[in-house]
Amino acid sequence: MQPVLFYGVPQGSSFGSIVALEWLGQPYQLCRIEMLQHPWNPLYGYINPLYLTPALLLEDGQTLTESFAILMHLANRGLDQGLGFRQGTRKFDRLNQMLAYLNTDFYAAFNPLWTADEMPDLEPADRELLRTVGRAEVAKNCAYLDTFLVNQEWLLGGKTRTLADAYLAGIGRWVDYHQLFDLQQMYPNLHRYLQKLKSDPAVLFAEAIENDQAAIASSKFMGHVTLEELHAASRMPQVSRLVA
Numbered sequence: 001m002q003p004v005l006f007y008g009v010p011q012g013s014s015f016g017s018i019v020a021l022e023w024l025g026q027p028y029q030l031c032r033i034e035m036l037q038h039p040w041n042p043l044y045g046y047i048n049p050l051y052l053t054p055a056l057l058l059e060d061g062q063t064l065t066e067s068f069a070i071l072m073h074l075a076n077r078g079l080d081q082g083l084g085f086r087q088g089t090r091k092f093d094r095l096n097q098m099l100a101y102l103n104t105d106f107y108a109a110f111n112p113l114w115t116a117d118e119m120p121d122l123e124p125a126d127r128e129l130l131r132t133v134g135r136a137e138v139a140k141n142c143a144y145l146d147t148f149l150v151n152q153e154w155l156l157g158g159k160t161r162t163l164a165d166a167y168l169a170g171i172g173r174w175v176d177y178h179q180l181f182d183l184q185q186m187y188p189n190l191h192r193y194l195q196k197l198k199s200d201p202a203v204l205f206a207e208a209i210e211n212d213q214a215a216i217a218s219s220k221f222m223g224h225v226t227l228e229e230l231h232a233a234s235r236m237p238q239v240s241r242l243v244a
């Protein structure tokens with residue numbers, strides 16, 4: 001039995017966890033959640049009572065939610081590949097710090113933009129205000145990230161990629177998605193880095209998966225599974241923490 005990652009489309013932050021699983025190269029399955037189709041399948045409530053993606057169903061039947069926790073869990077499985085580091089080391093602290101930053105400040109910078117996107121009835125002036133606030137927040141954080149990437153190939157500066165890079169491959173693409181500014185001109189180091197990530201086979205795979213297209217995966221991707229199949233196989237967590 002292999003772990004199952006529940007990923008959300010479109011434009012899910014779970015994209016980074018798919019990239020992480022591909023880089024890790026250990027057997028896994030995927031379960032697709034169409035985030036815009038409401039209401040979600042109630043079976044997902046057994047996986048994450050908050051009805052948010054990503055979530056990771058582990059071999060022992062327990063689930064892990066929150067990108068940060070999932071990525072740190074996978075990082076620990078990828079110590080030999082340098083995807084993560086042993087707790088108690090300086091490198092562990094730096095990965096922890098970077099993932100925490102990406103998952104809080106950087107992620108939150110996009111919130112006004114998602115609100116503008118998801119409320120079709122907004123007055124034009126309100127939409128513009130949200131976009132102005134979001135653009136300023138994202139720009140501030142892109143400037144910060146850009147400083148890490150001057151003469152550096154990867155976010156943490158080592159010779160090999162870490163799971164912070166996997167996560168940023170997913171949420172960094174939101175800058176282009178929201179058409180905020182000319183990334184290449186304003187933050188050339190971040191732009192170069194995101195361009196390089198775009199041609200990574202795992203990133204191409206995650207993109208194809210999101211778009212429901214044929215995808216070339218590592219040999220460790222064991223295919224998709226549905227919530228119904230997991231339920232029938234008694235792989236749903238035993239204890240329900242469903243929110244009423």
Ligand SMILES: N[C@@H](CCC(=O)N[C@@H](CS)C(=O)NCC(=O)O)C(=O)O
Nearest residue numbers: 008012013035052053054066067068
């Ligand atoms: N703190 C959570 C946030 C998860 C989250 O907000 N996921 C979004 C997709 S990026 C989601 O599932 N949204 C579904 C919805 O709001 O209906 C994490 O980082 O994993």
